[in-house]
Amino acid sequence: MLGVKVQLFFGLRNAIGERELDLAIENARPQSLLKELASRYGDRIEPPLIDAATGEANPHYRMLVNGRDLASLRDRPDGELREGDVVQLFPPAAGG
Numbered sequence: 001m002l003g004v005k006v007q008l009f010f011g012l013r014n015a016i017g018e019r020e021l022d023l024a025i026e027n028a029r030p031q032s033l034l035k036e037l038a039s040r041y042g043d044r045i046e047p048p049l050i051d052a053a054t055g056e057a058n059p060h061y062r063m064l065v066n067g068r069d070l071a072s073l074r075d076r077p078d079g080e081l082r083e084g085d086v087v088q089l090f091p092p093a094a095g096g
Contacts, residue, residue: 002028004081006037007088015044028080030070031057033087047092060092 001024013019016037025032034057038049051058063070066086070079081087 001026002081002083004033004084005086006033007086009088009090010093011091012045012089015046016041025081028082030063030079030081030087033081034058034061037089058092062090064088064090 003022003024006021006023008016008019008021021037023033023036025036034049038045042048042050047058047060049058049061050056064087065073065076065081067088070076073079076082
């Protein structure tokens with residue numbers, strides 16, 4: 001198991017009722033973190049973290065790891081998480 005801290009923002013924070021969670025996830029993939037959150041709080045989170053049709057992460061959520069966009073972490077080409085990472089999760093934004 002891998003321990004990470006998850007900071008929640010906006011609608012996610014309101015839906016879950018916490019601003020920060022300590023989670024133990026099964027593997028280092030970000031998808032594992034989202035699936036753990038979905039299994040715990042899925043009925044409260046809209047839009048869902050995991051697309052029911054595909055079983056994949058909802059691409060509209062933005063994830064930062066230690067304050068940096070996951071895609072920009074060159075030392076993590078597969079996007080893996082590491083013990084003690086702080087993950088910031090932002091729900092989709094709407095507006096115009």
